[in-house]
Amino acid sequence: MSKFVVVSKYSFPLDANIAKASLESEGIPAHIADEHTVNMQWLYSNAIGGVRLFVPEEFETEAKAILDMNFSEDVNLAFKEKPEQCAQCSSGNVINYTKGKKPAFLLFILLGFPLFFYKHGKKCMDCGWFKET
DSSP: OOOEEEEEEESSHHHHHHHHHHHHHTTOOOEEESHHHHHHOGGGTTTTTSEEEEEEGGGHHHHHHHHHOOOHHHHHHHTOOOOOOOTTTOOSOEEEEEETHHHHHHHHHHHSSOOOOOEEEEEETTTOOEEEO
C-alpha cells in the first residue's frame, strides 16, 4: 500500500478540485481532504490548514511539477481578439463610439426630456470613419 503525501493546500475547494483534475488528466491519482469541512464552515479553512491535495508518494515530484506549470499565457493567446481595422484607411485605431451623444444630452438639458437619436458603433480615430453596430 502506497503512502500519500500532501502536494498542495488551497483556501477554497474549487481550486483544489481544479488541481486534482489537472493531476488526474496526467494519470496521477489524487485525493482531496477537508473539502466538505471548508464548504460547511469556510472560516475554518486557515485553522485546519486549508483543503489539502494528496497524491501517492511515488508521484510527488511529478505532481508538484504539474501544479507549478503556468498556462496563463496559453489561455490569453487562445482568447485574444484580433484588433478591428478601419474599412477606409486600414488603421487599427478603431474604438467603440456613440455618435450624437453630446447633442442628445444638450437637448435633454434644454427641453427637459430625452430625444435619443444617437447611434452606437465603431469609429476610426485616424480618418473619422464610423460604422453603426
